[in-house]
Amino acid sequence: MSKYTISNDVLTQELQRIGSLIATRQLPQAAQALNDARKRFGADSRIFLLASRLAEQAGNPDGALQAARQALTAAPGWQVAEMELAMLLLRQGKPADALVHARRGVSFAPDDLSVVSRAAGIAIQANDLPTTVAWLRKLVELKPDDYDYRSLLAKQLLAADEAEEAMNMYNELVQEQPWDTETLSGRARAALALGQLAQAKQDAEALVQLEPSNSSHQHVLALARGEQPTTLPEDEIKxxxxxxxxxxxxxxxxxxxxxxxxxxxxxxxxxxxxxxxxxxxxxxxxxxxxxxxxxxxxxxxxxxxxxxxxxxxxxxxxxxxxxxxxxxxxxxxxxxxxxxxxxxxxxxxxxxxxxxxxxxxxxxxxxxxxxxxxxxxxxxxxxxxxxxxxxxxxxxxxxxxxxxxxxxxxxxxxxxxxxxxxxxxxxxxxxxxxxxxxxxxx
Known part of the structure; x- marks a missing residue:
C-alpha cells in the first residue's frame, strides 16, 4: 500500500489550477505559481510532479527528469510518483530504466488497475515479453470481463509462443465479437502456429471477405494454403x-x-x-x-x-x-x-x-x-x-x-x-x- 496520502485540500485546488496553466501552455505563469506553492506548502511530491511536466513542456528533459526524481524522494513508496517517472523515462527513450520504476510502482499497488495497465504498456514498449504477459494476466484477473485486456493478452501469448493458450482465449473472444478482424486474425495466426491449417484457412478466408484489400489477410491465407510467400505485407511492416x-x-x-x-x-x-x-x-x-x-x-x-x-x-x-x-x-x-x-x-x-x-x-x-x-x-x-x-x-x-x-x-x-x-x-x-x-x- 502507498505510504503517501493526499490531505491538503487547499494545495490540491492550487495544483489543479497550475495543471490547467501547463495544459494550456501558460508556462511562465505556471512556473511562478509553482514557486509560490513550494514556498507556501513545502516539498510536496505533487509540486515536483507538476514541475516535471512543466519542464517537459518547456523542452527541458533534464529538468523534467530531475523534478520527477525529486517527487519520488519526497514521497518514497508512492506508486503515482514511480509511474510518472517511469512514463517520463519511456518518453525519453529509456525503456529499460522505465521498466525498473514500473516494477516498483506495481509492487506498491499490485491491485491498482491504472498502475498495472500503465506498467503493462511500458513492458510492451520495452520488449519485455515475460513481464508483459505477467502484467496482462494480472489485468485480466482484476477485470476478467474486459475484452481489450483479454485480446491484448492473447496477442502477447502468441508472441511468446504460448499458442495453445492464445488459441483458447481467441476462441472465447471470437465468440463474443465475431466481427472483430484483429481477433479473428489472431486466431488464424494461432491456428497456423498450432498446425491447424483448416481453422487458419477458414478464418483467413473470412478476413479476406471482410477486408479484401488487407494484404496481411492475404498473407495468412497463403500460409494456410501451404504456399510460401516471397515477401511480407506492406501494412504489417509499417x-x-x-x-x-x-x-x-x-x-x-x-x-x-x-x-x-x-x-x-x-x-x-x-x-x-x-x-x-x-x-x-x-x-x-x-x-x-x-x-x-x-x-x-x-x-x-x-x-x-x-x-x-x-x-x-x-x-x-x-x-x-x-x-x-x-x-x-x-x-x-x-x-x-x-x-x-x-x-x-x-x-x-x-x-x-x-x-x-x-x-x-x-x-x-x-x-x-x-x-x-x-x-x-x-x-x-x-x-x-x-x-x-x-x-x-x-x-x-x-x-x-x-x-x-x-x-x-x-x-x-x-x-x-x-x-x-x-x-x-x-x-x-x-x-x-x-x-x-x-x-x-x-
Missing amino acids: ARFDSAASTFDQTLWRELQYRVPQKAADILLQAHPDRKFNLLDLGCGTGLVGLCVGRIDGYIIGVDLSEEMIRKAAQHGVYERFHTVNVLDALRNTPTDHYEAITCCDVLVYVGDLSEVIPNALRILKPGGHFIFSCESASEDEEDLVLRPTSRFAHKASAVRKWCESAGFEDIQIELLPQLRLEAGEPLPGFLVTARKSQSAH
Missing part, C-alpha cells in the same frame, strides 16, 4: 515499425547488440575517405546508418515505410530528405546512375524476394558504386529463401552471391556474421554483403 519507433534505437543497439549500421558506415568511409558521395539508405528506420556515417560532402536520402521511424531519423540532422515508400518502389522510381552508394541494413528480411532489388540497385548506382546490405542466414541445406516463424526471411549466402553475379555486380564480398544481433537472447547468424558496380558499367 504497423510493426510505427509501434516500435520510440524505443527502436535502445532496443537494437543496447539489448539486441545490433552493429550492422556501424559496419556499413565503416565500409562507406573506407571507400570514400574524402566523404564525397551520395547515399541512398533503404529502410533507413531511425537513421542509424546516417548517424554512424555522420555528415558527408553529398547527401543522404532515407527511405522507409514508417513515418514514425522517419520522424526519429530526422532528429539526427544528417539526412537531406526522406521518402515514405517501400524499397521496391523506391528502387524502381530512382533514375539510373544516381548514387555512389546504397545501404539496406536489416531490411531484406522483410522484403524477401531479391529478384528486383539487386538488379535495380545495380542500375541506379554510378559506376564503381557500392551496394551494402545485410541478410539473416539460411543454411546451405535449406531453400534459397526461407520464411522463419519470426515472420522474417532468411537468405542463403551462396544464392545471394549468385544473384549479385547474375545482375552484373563485381568484387562481391560476403562477411559471415555469427551474431547479426541477438534473438531471444541467442546470437542470430547473418551476413553482410558489399557488391561493387563495375567502373566500366553504363
Whole structure:
C-alpha cells in the first residue's frame, strides 16, 4: 500500500489550477505559481510532479527528469510518483530504466488497475515479453470481463509462443465479437502456429471477405494454403515499425547488440575517405546508418515505410530528405546512375524476394558504386529463401552471391556474421554483403 496520502485540500485546488496553466501552455505563469506553492506548502511530491511536466513542456528533459526524481524522494513508496517517472523515462527513450520504476510502482499497488495497465504498456514498449504477459494476466484477473485486456493478452501469448493458450482465449473472444478482424486474425495466426491449417484457412478466408484489400489477410491465407510467400505485407511492416519507433534505437543497439549500421558506415568511409558521395539508405528506420556515417560532402536520402521511424531519423540532422515508400518502389522510381552508394541494413528480411532489388540497385548506382546490405542466414541445406516463424526471411549466402553475379555486380564480398544481433537472447547468424558496380558499367 502507498505510504503517501493526499490531505491538503487547499494545495490540491492550487495544483489543479497550475495543471490547467501547463495544459494550456501558460508556462511562465505556471512556473511562478509553482514557486509560490513550494514556498507556501513545502516539498510536496505533487509540486515536483507538476514541475516535471512543466519542464517537459518547456523542452527541458533534464529538468523534467530531475523534478520527477525529486517527487519520488519526497514521497518514497508512492506508486503515482514511480509511474510518472517511469512514463517520463519511456518518453525519453529509456525503456529499460522505465521498466525498473514500473516494477516498483506495481509492487506498491499490485491491485491498482491504472498502475498495472500503465506498467503493462511500458513492458510492451520495452520488449519485455515475460513481464508483459505477467502484467496482462494480472489485468485480466482484476477485470476478467474486459475484452481489450483479454485480446491484448492473447496477442502477447502468441508472441511468446504460448499458442495453445492464445488459441483458447481467441476462441472465447471470437465468440463474443465475431466481427472483430484483429481477433479473428489472431486466431488464424494461432491456428497456423498450432498446425491447424483448416481453422487458419477458414478464418483467413473470412478476413479476406471482410477486408479484401488487407494484404496481411492475404498473407495468412497463403500460409494456410501451404504456399510460401516471397515477401511480407506492406501494412504489417509499417504497423510493426510505427509501434516500435520510440524505443527502436535502445532496443537494437543496447539489448539486441545490433552493429550492422556501424559496419556499413565503416565500409562507406573506407571507400570514400574524402566523404564525397551520395547515399541512398533503404529502410533507413531511425537513421542509424546516417548517424554512424555522420555528415558527408553529398547527401543522404532515407527511405522507409514508417513515418514514425522517419520522424526519429530526422532528429539526427544528417539526412537531406526522406521518402515514405517501400524499397521496391523506391528502387524502381530512382533514375539510373544516381548514387555512389546504397545501404539496406536489416531490411531484406522483410522484403524477401531479391529478384528486383539487386538488379535495380545495380542500375541506379554510378559506376564503381557500392551496394551494402545485410541478410539473416539460411543454411546451405535449406531453400534459397526461407520464411522463419519470426515472420522474417532468411537468405542463403551462396544464392545471394549468385544473384549479385547474375545482375552484373563485381568484387562481391560476403562477411559471415555469427551474431547479426541477438534473438531471444541467442546470437542470430547473418551476413553482410558489399557488391561493387563495375567502373566500366553504363
